Structure formats: C-alpha cells, structure tokens
Amino acid sequence: MAKPHVLVIPYPAQGHVIPIMELAQRLIKQGIRITVINTEVNHKLVSNNWSDKEGFGDLMQMVWIPDGLEPWEDRSDIGKLTLSIIQTMPHKLEELVNMINKVDSCKVSCIIADGCMGWAIKVANKMGIRRAAFWPASVATLASILSFQKLIDDGFINKKGIPIKHQIIQLSESMPPIKPENLGWASFKDVATIESSFLLAKECEEASRMTEWFICNSTTELEAAAFSLYPKLLPVGPLLASNRLADQAGHFWKEDPTCLTWLDQQSPCSVIYIAFGSFTIFNKTQFEELALGLETSNKPFLWVVRPGMTKEATLDYPDGYIERVGCRGRIVSWAPQQKVLAHPSVACFMSHCGWNSTLEGATNGLPFLCWPYFADQFHNETYICDIWKTGLRLDKNEEGIITREEIKSKVEQPDQLPGQKSDLVLHDKRESRSPY
Structure with missing residues (x-):
C-alpha cells in the first residue's frame, strides 16, 4: 500500500x-x-x-x-x-x-x-x-x-x-x-x-x-x-x-552557535536577549537609540542584528560603541533562539512579539519587553501584557521613537517585570526565575 x-x-x-x-x-x-x-x-x-x-x-x-x-x-x-x-x-x-x-x-x-x-x-x-x-x-x-x-x-x-x-x-x-x-x-x-x-x-x-x-x-x-x-x-x-533544544529546520540565515558559549560565561538570569525576527526594519535614529539604551542599562545583552535590519546599506553603530560595550554585549547576525531562550543566563526577552518568539518565550517562563512591528504582533503584545501579564510594553515618544531612556527605564525596573514562574510555561517547566 x-x-x-x-x-x-x-x-x-x-x-x-x-x-x-x-x-x-x-x-x-x-x-x-x-x-x-x-x-x-x-x-x-x-x-x-x-x-x-x-x-x-x-x-x-x-x-x-x-x-x-x-x-x-x-x-x-x-x-x-x-x-x-x-x-x-x-x-x-x-x-x-x-x-x-x-x-x-x-x-x-x-x-x-x-x-x-x-x-x-x-x-x-x-x-x-x-x-x-x-x-x-x-x-x-x-x-x-x-x-x-x-x-x-x-x-x-x-x-x-x-x-x-x-x-x-x-x-x-x-x-x-x-x-x-x-x-x-x-x-x-x-x-x-x-x-x-x-x-x-x-x-x-x-x-x-x-x-x-x-x-x-x-x-x-x-x-x-x-x-x-x-x-x-x-x-x-x-x-x-x-x-526546544533541537536544531530547527526552515531558517533563512545561518545560526551563530558561539553565542551559547558566551552565555555559559554569564551569571544566571542576568542577560537581556534582544531579537526582532525577520521583517522588522529600523531607521538610523531608532537603531542608535536601541544600541545606546542597551549600553546605558549596564546589563549584559545578546543582540540579534540580522542582515537588512536597518534602512541603511551598512550597519551604523554609534561611534566607539563596540569598544565601549566590550564583552558585556554580544551581537550576532542570527541566533539559535530556542536554545538561547532555554539558557539559564537569560533573564528577559526584548521581542517583536512574533508568534514563534512569543511561544518560545512563554515556554521558557521568560518575561518580555514588547516591541511589535506589524501584523499579528500587536495581538500577541496584548496577550503578553494584558491577558497573560508576563511582560511590559516599550512606549514610543511623540516622534514614534522608543528612546534610550525608555529602554533603560524598563530594563532597570525588575519589580515591574514578571519574574515568577508563569502558568503559561508548557511541557518542560523550569524553575522560578527572577530578572537580575
């Protein structure tokens, strides 16, 4: 047959x-x-x-x-x-x-x-x-x-x-x-x-x-x-x-596994993971504000900056940025995200709130900092912030920019980030995590 x-x-x-x-x-x-x-x-x-x-x-x-x-x-x-x-x-x-x-x-x-x-x-x-x-x-x-x-x-x-x-x-x-x-x-x-x-x-x-x-x-x-x-x-x-820990099929970019070795060297629940999926595009001002917000937070961070993420042909970090953040900041073009989110060093997830990312973060009991870009991501932000109450919104100013001060403020307020184990953690439940 x-x-x-x-x-x-x-x-x-x-x-x-x-x-x-x-x-x-x-x-x-x-x-x-x-x-x-x-x-x-x-x-x-x-x-x-x-x-x-x-x-x-x-x-x-x-x-x-x-x-x-x-x-x-x-x-x-x-x-x-x-x-x-x-x-x-x-x-x-x-x-x-x-x-x-x-x-x-x-x-x-x-x-x-x-x-x-x-x-x-x-x-x-x-x-x-x-x-x-x-x-x-x-x-x-x-x-x-x-x-x-x-x-x-x-x-x-x-x-x-x-x-x-x-x-x-x-x-x-x-x-x-x-x-x-x-x-x-x-x-x-x-x-x-x-x-x-x-x-x-x-x-x-x-x-x-x-x-x-x-x-x-x-x-x-x-x-x-x-x-x-x-x-x-x-x-x-x-x-x-x-x-969660297997290699996924379907990626458009090559994953950089070396970031997992970097995470191994960080303290438990200390790292901000920042990833905005495959479609989000920032203008020069917003990209710089994000970079400087991560720098001034004084927290270790792992940031996914994929090809084509900015409107400019080449990535333009603030002058001296890479040298100033040093080993505290790790920047990769694409990450093995499920393995990153399951890593004990990761404390919170700054995300575009795509559904895959939303499920992966919820599965690992992580609090979110929400930065939706388009399509279903606004629905998902509402789930995270208002229904499940497992994250915070990053608010734009009058010019439509999420400023470095807003980023620093939200990252540095652990009492506002839900740190307890969420009822949404599915399958392989993890220990309670408290950011920072």
Whole structure:
C-alpha cells in the first residue's frame, strides 16, 4: 500500500516556514511522505541552512515553484509579493501536482497550505485533493481574519480592509481587544499594501470553508476564548515547545552557535536577549537609540542584528560603541533562539512579539519587553501584557521613537517585570526565575 503523500506549502516568510517545517517533520515520523514547496528564493535559503535535510530519506523532498518576481526584485515589498503570488503560483502548483502524479507512484493525497496561501486550498479543491489549512500565528489573529465580514458590517473597516473607525474591536467579551489599525492586514504604512494583504485575509476566510481541517499552532490553554469562537479550529501546538533544544529546520540565515558559549560565561538570569525576527526594519535614529539604551542599562545583552535590519546599506553603530560595550554585549547576525531562550543566563526577552518568539518565550517562563512591528504582533503584545501579564510594553515618544531612556527605564525596573514562574510555561517547566 502506497504511503500518504502530503504537499506542504508555507507562506514565504521566516515565521511561517519554521513552524510548518516542524509540522512536516512530525508527519514524517508517522510514516507520511512529505513534499515541501517553497518559492525559489526561500527554497535555496532553507536548503543551505538545514544540515539534517537528508536524514529523512525518501520521506522528505523539497521543491520550489516561482513567486512571479524577478530575482532582483524586492521581496520585502509585501504588497508587490502578495499580488505576484496570487497571479503566478496557483497555476504553477497545479502543474507540479500533475507532474508528480504522472511520474511518481506515490500520488499526492493531501495538500496542507498556510492560511495565507488560501489559493492553494482552492487548487486542491479544484483537483479533488484532500486539503487542510495550517495557521502558524495566534488564533486571535485568525479569528479577526475569519470575522472580516462582521468587521465590515460593524463599520470598523471598509470593503478593502482599510480602517474607518477608531473604536476598539473585541470579537467576544473574553477576546483580547485590538485597534482597527493593528489588525493583521491593516498595520502596514501604505494603503496599497493594506489592500493587497486584505486580499490574503479574504482568501484565507474563503479557503477555510473548503478545508477538511484547519490546524493551528496554538493551544486552548493559551487561547481558550479564540478557540471557543471558532470550534472548527484544531489546536496542534505549540509545535516548537517540545523541540526546544533541537536544531530547527526552515531558517533563512545561518545560526551563530558561539553565542551559547558566551552565555555559559554569564551569571544566571542576568542577560537581556534582544531579537526582532525577520521583517522588522529600523531607521538610523531608532537603531542608535536601541544600541545606546542597551549600553546605558549596564546589563549584559545578546543582540540579534540580522542582515537588512536597518534602512541603511551598512550597519551604523554609534561611534566607539563596540569598544565601549566590550564583552558585556554580544551581537550576532542570527541566533539559535530556542536554545538561547532555554539558557539559564537569560533573564528577559526584548521581542517583536512574533508568534514563534512569543511561544518560545512563554515556554521558557521568560518575561518580555514588547516591541511589535506589524501584523499579528500587536495581538500577541496584548496577550503578553494584558491577558497573560508576563511582560511590559516599550512606549514610543511623540516622534514614534522608543528612546534610550525608555529602554533603560524598563530594563532597570525588575519589580515591574514578571519574574515568577508563569502558568503559561508548557511541557518542560523550569524553575522560578527572577530578572537580575
């Protein structure tokens, strides 16, 4: 009897690829054959940075289909990338499925697609293939997407997803509140990107009505209210929580393991870990304020400064900065984050509040300093600061800058940082930690 053959399709962003790759590996352990389909650019990145990809034998293969953009075009332009994906990838996926079924005795039996790739669910439905959607982010964010028509009817957004009312949205009494401008698709700076992102939201909602399963990288312990609002959603997460110390698949950049050796040399619960994911971009002023805030805090820190994190072509630290922070500050381009967050020297996590980072921090009982950038990160900040009460917001000044004084103040107030063991710590519970 032929093995089930599942095609897995992530949205082409770091925070989407990593959890769906973890899901793929879980399915392989059940004897299911998996083909992971990335865009060409991301296929090369994932393949180059995953050392264990050959360990699954014929149960795992990785292929790519084009996203429609030329190699030199800017894929951080989310609006442009979104429209290109919708126009190009459905036909290419259909061609790939037909080719696999023609030449491979193990025909495609199911497609699991990221909820932001709802077009793939439509392709599976058209071809008569079983299908499931996968949601890598918070269910609160997904609930707002599935409720988009209600948001239109209630006057919060127009038919193109643009916020038109500034009243707080609360989908149910127990759901975290959200400002209309912080909805996942509405948190971008320009109207064109909001409108194209809203197309993904509408396709996600439409695809949800074509799926046999809608599986979510979350758990009812974390998001009881959101799951009760949409009982069809199936919790299977947190996928990375039980794999905290293993090497992850799906990274776009090479991890720097030497930072773990540096952490070994620090005192327990002393280090600030700073990481903002794969999309956050700072202007020169904000980058300098962050650098100086970490310096003046007089705390040891591990700071992830990935390529492309600033608008300038080259990183521009304040004059003499690297020499002044010396061995107290460690800066890397990409870190083995789960291993860092599990390290006993780490005291708190300054984060963009991406869902993977949120789950990883909660799993390790860490308090957060929250610095959301866009999309679902504002929902997650609300969970951390207002619902779970495991972190603090970093507040912007009138110019929209989080100043060095604000950073220093929040870092130096351990009485405000929740230091007790959180009830949210999942699976491998750790000892109570008190910052500093």
